[in-house]
Amino acid sequence: MAVHVVQSGETLWAISRRYGVSFSEIMALNGLPSTNSLTPGLALYIPRTQSPYRVYRIQPGDTLWKIAVQYNTTADRINEANPTVDLNSLVIGQKINIPTTAKLEMATLVFIAPYVQQAAIEQVYELAGQMTYIAVAAYSFTEAGYAFVQLDDRELVATSNQLGVRPLLMIRNQLNGEFDAELAGRVLGNPQLRKNLVTSLLNLVRERGYKGVSIDFEFIPPPRRNDFLLFLRELKNALGSLILHVNVHAKTEDIPTNPIIGAYDYQGISNAADIVAVMTIDYGYPGGPPDPISPAWWVEQVIVYALTQIRPEKLQIAMALYGYDKIVPDNTTIARSVLSAQNIALANWRPIQFDERALSPVFQYRQNDQEHVVWFEDIRSYIEKYRLIDMYGLMGSTYWQLSLPAPQNWAFVKERINVLKSYE
Template sequence: MTIHTVRQGDTVWKIANMYQVPISTIMQVNGLMSGALVPGLHLYIPDNRLPERFYQVKAGDTLSQFAETFASTVPLILAANPGIAPNELPVGGHLVIPTNQRYTMQTLVFMDAYAGTPYTEKLRELAGSITYLAVFTYSFTRAGDLIEAEDEEILAACRENNIRPLMVMSNYEENNFSAELAAAILHAEPRTVLINNIAETIEEKGYAGVSIDFEFVPPERRQDFTAFLKELKQKLGSRILQINAHAKTDDFPENRLTGFLDYAAIGEIADITAVMTIDYGYAAGPPDPIAPIWWVEEVLNYATSQISSRKLMMAMSLYGYDWTLPVQAETNAEMISVLDAQNRAIASGVPIQYDERAQSPHYRYRRGQAEHAVFFEDIQSVRAKYQLLQEYNLLGTTYWRLRFSFPQNWAYVERNIQVEK
């Protein structure tokens, strides 16, 4: 694969000729609405090169070992890593390995559940790249009774397309995560009722398991939350228990957001734990990268010290944020798809900047009298995240969420990743 950074004067025709790739292919995989381009735009060029894998060099490694392990060749590896000294591989250095032996991983995509959803066709289109579909969201009353999602159409689509559905269970109340609801359900009696209701419903509806998305749980309920997960897993038996955990780089049990999460205990109990590495920049905060790569690596360093990497997923965003400036305390940024973020820059004719340290694209534009700041992902930034995922040997990734269009990502996955089904 190739990533082309658009420069002043580039046209789609010129780029297509440069790489000998049809114009229609470039436009389709990058979601271009027209031939218009802006400087700084990263385009995914699906050329005839081999799929790529990533590896971080360890002491004693040799290129011949890589060639044998990854079914590649030394000349191919050298060509993909210009400037590397073949007999002096830098320990800790990052290598690209061209190979048909693609990295195998699991994926989990969140999808909103409601009757008449227009996204089931998109689900069918992407089915080959989806292991689990997390149906968002079921909730519950303070007594432990379920508040069900309208999931019939989605479950039917999962059955038709060999996708394993997971019931998302969250402390969602009146369109927000409720600390009070979480605190109430974690008492012994109502949580037992909830666990029984979850087990009964997933059996009845054919779910492969449950995805827990509890947020803002009071930190003093840490032990109760862990007990809830342990009891739930015992009830589920062989069905999957997947946990979505706020990202953190250390354990502070008093922390209002992450204190209730005992990573080590959760890692022992759950089949899959996904760390939410998509919240560095958030809607209610200042304009910032959603998932700067240096922060994601700090989170993974801590997470893999507590949880087996083969039970661990990292979260990736299919969205960006558009902030109206100056940011007002009472307003949130608009959450938009990566494709919308890209095309707003093109429609506004503004160049896209790229923060190399964060590995994050961003730009500013004007709408009416207001200035806007946009941070989002693109093919360059997600490639850096797939590199990190492979170097940490993670089980896979979660995506928030299906309705957000990011064609570059799915084209990359289809070409370079073996998604476990």
């Protein structure tokens, strides 16, 4: 198994001997600050061990033989992996475990805000093999609809192209660092301003060497729902063969009047765009009560609904490379990388719990007479998201964002997933 959950009294030396993996490698792949940095409940990624089963959903016309051939395994091995399932009577939608060496194939997109361009470039060099696309969050637009650059990106775009990672120009409806509903509503609702935005985006894409555009317009006023679709169609027509990638808030039903999700017509957006990324993150949101960032049960509900509107080969789900440290009871929120969250538990010798419904880790600690509750992601919760991608046949995942250290995730992707470098 690729994951070892630390038990009380265990040492890194003993874990190293058990798996035949050096403790220095275990430390590096899990971001451990020292050989003594263990706490009960800590999940460690262990390389070169048996992969977790892949999960498959029975489709119409499936037979056990057909599934075995598809995964380069045998019917006997599948039977052994599913001792409580009658595989002679397959039911459509049923989930079964598949023991196989065949890797999940998927496309990834990593967001980056290049506040320090050289640091971003170094991260791209390090993780280029795990990226299909990189979306550079460095653009917004004016009230007259003209896109403009906020952060220096030229060298980053050139490096990405050189390394075979397709850069996308990511544009957001932001003013003073915050999403602005009125800005989106004003530009989307005016045909001339939409034209200004399309034209300026196309010019920037061509000038700076991007392979397409990633749209992240949030809190669009619901009355602009159809105008947003018009904008996407106009932009895709201008882009031609270049990629149009659209990020949308997660939902499990369509509520056209809702101020957060109402403007997103999933089906219409899917028809206009090449890729639709559903933001399956921030279920537990800043300022809200302590909740998991991306509980597996909710992510699956979002996927099930999204697939009624979006073809799976166009659909990505989002993964968080961060967690939220909340001071209770007022829920003051501190955003932390998953590595920082993990290492706070280690520094405070706090046991990590794993919520069996959310399939997410959580711990508590006390500092300056204040109680903190920290929900974050670890190798176990990432594996569960990859299983959902695999099981539902999705295009892949997005990650917010590259500057947030998540060594477990990237080690797993490098070893266990075939990241497609070209996805058409």
